[in-house]
Amino acid sequence: MTNTSLEVIGYVRCDYKEKFGIPRQSGLTGCAAAFIEMLPPYNQAEAFRGLDEFSHIWLLWDFSRAHKNGFTATVKPPKLGGNQRMGVFATRSPFRPNNIGLSSVRLLDIIYNEENGCVHGLVVSGADILDGTPVYDIKPYLPYTDSHPEATGGWTDSLDIPELSVCSSDDITAKLETIFSSTQIEALKEILAQDPRPGYQDEPNRRYGMLYGGYDIRFTISGDTLTICEVAEPGPQ
Secondary structure: OOOOOOOOOEEEEOOEOOOOOOOOOOOOOOOOEEEEEEOOOOOOHHHHOOHHHOOEEEEEEEOOOOOOOOOOOEEOOHHHOOOOOEEHHHOOOOOOOOOEEEEEEEEEEEEEOOOOOOEEEEEEEOOOOOOOOEEEEEEEOOHHHHOOOOOOOHHHHHOOOOOOEEEEOHHHHHHHHHHOOHHHHHHHHHHHHOOOOOOOOOOOOOOEEEEEOOEEEEEEEEOOEEEEEEEEOOOOO
């Protein structure tokens, strides 16, 4: 049996500071940008020759904060209410035999280091990855083979996932505008509109919170409306 160690080639830098609130799949948010900080020797400019001609790339990365005890054949997808089990290989659960994640993201830019000509990192959008996540590999997305319009989505085809309407008071809106850029605010609203709660949670009087860009975004949900009710600096960790 071969025991192959994986080399970390870079790290993800983004506004997602904890698991709760991260988009459940890549590509669900178009505004949120992430930066893939490259490490030597994998930051050589030659390694990226031709990549700027592609609009999308695949990222292979590490579920570095997914802790598990041994192999579990079934998991409970949150969007099925947290009660129904599916085979782990029929889901994208982070609790897998190997902690390998796969995301398809849009490549926005390649940033070079002016001093040495190496690649400082990649700017991407649509990532569903936690800040600080190790990256193992980068591959170009090939439309002629990676896109399958006729594909079926299995049990996910029956899911009804309506988007929420996101609102906030004038005071909260003004505070968001003093803290975040317009792109960050739009990305935050995209995330919240997808309802970050597990499928089994539906408590109109409950106040939820998610870390985003270094701040605790607190909100309530009633029916199809999500209301941002507080923006606070997080307490000591």
